[in-house]
Amino acid sequence: MRTSVVVIGGGQAGLAMSWWLDRTGVDHVVLERGVVGQSWRERRWPSLRLLTPNWMNQLPGLHDMGGDPDDYLGATEVVGLLDGYARAFGAPVLPHTTVVGVRQTASGFRVDTDGGSWRCRAVVVATGTEGASRVPALAAELGGDLQQVTAFGYREPGRVAPGAVLVVGASASGVQIADELRRAGRSVTLAVGDHVRVPRTYRGRDIYRWLDELGVLDERYDEVEDLVRARRLPSLQLVGSPQRRSLDLATLSAGGVQLTGRLVGIDRGRALFSGSLANFLKAADLKQARLLDRIDEHVGGGPVHRPEPTPLPPPVTELELARFSAVVWATGHQPRYPWLDPALLDRRGAIRHDGGVLAAPGLYVLGLPFTRRRRSNLIAGVGPDAEALCAHLVGHLGRARSAA
């Protein structure tokens, strides 16, 4: 089978690229291992809502996603939206097609799938960041009595083994799951490492409205001071809720959640926690204050009520594992590219790229954190990246044609 461009992945990134290729008149296929929006279908718990408010979510050619602009879409609504989007412009999605190999050939690329091979002149990797949960090695040392669930596998408190739960990780997933378990009456311990605290609203507006207005989300990958760090930044401690409530460690702690430092070891039936919690809480409070200072400066307004600093909980450096019935790993996830030439990857297995352009001519990636801008991995950010990379890709096809 032949086409000009193979797009791998039928989520928001792959569809946004497909929209631009379609509009530019470039023939292509979108290979999807499941169906459109597969990750949104299988790796989200039912109560999950987007962190970004509706007004912000846009895809190429789709600027109004419907609903209250200040509300937050649920995961199933995102699936419906992506489905409708793909249908609306007739995205050439091949569902249930798993890529097993991408090889460079004399004339471009060969993409092998479980349903045959494609020959093409350019490949766009749009598989996102959710290759696999990043579970620490010490998980293997936990006893078999403990139920272990990742944030991908978590569904609802009723499906977590009855009893106390240790939630590991305090970014968006971790604080949301800890909160849901706590509200269901569970005793919850939350192990906390580096995290980014922001209030849901400030000066009466959603925090994303401010980040948007300050230009933070549009910072470019080639202008940011420490790109490696910027690409590894944990997700913001936020929850999308109709009440626009803030969800931070102070709230959780006041609600009875026990906070500890990072889970750093298992020893003779005990979980060992880092003694560094105080510094992570302090650093997150300082960073939040700097952001709010910027907003104050931006509006030229006087001081308004701010979130209180997170109170330092009593130090906990070890706990008996026997007191827990389950561990929830909210420790993040990472992409996997077993079908790509390892020479295209760095030591950690991440794709080497310059703003989404790989060293191998005709290979592109999008939908990763800070691919081109801080908003790159948001539904609100993948469209502009797709536009820029599509333009680059069309230039590549033109060069390849004139060279032939």
Add this chain to the structure above:
Amino acid sequence: MSTVESPVVDNGVNVEALLGARQALAEAPEAAQFRWRARCEWVNGTHSRTTVHDFFGLGAEHTHKSPTVIEGDHPEVFASEDHGPTPTETVLAALAGCLTAGIAAVATNRGIQLRSVSAVVEADHDIRGILGADPDVRNGFDGVRVRYEIDADADRAAVEALVAQSQKRSAVFDILTNPTAVTVEVA
């Protein structure tokens, strides 16, 4: 002609060299493998003498400009002769030294001129643990507190951010706050 004056910051830290090393070692992780050593001799009683001189790193053996001797002993209230700090106090010195070096490096990188930096480190220690007097009391510290007084060309929030960042990049802070595998054998 107008020129933009960037603040001249001199905290005695060669930040360019550190940033260069970070860049270089990211590409060559083998060279980043260091091995630190201390050589200890028992003198008498609880008194021992530890010498620090050589170490391995950047693929080669190195020595400090000169050897440093660190005495270790117990105080008279422990019925010892007090030839030097207890090893627990040397740990506090190591933490303070590490964090303070970090503060100077981070300050320079952020363009903050330091005028004075001082710290008091205190550790709470229930010695019933080491005496075996109570099996429920651990041998080590219950907690460590560090209090910095810093005079710098920066507001309080920026100074607090320096101290926070220094902890995030401190080896001794990590060693004290996280478990480390230790093996001790007889040659």
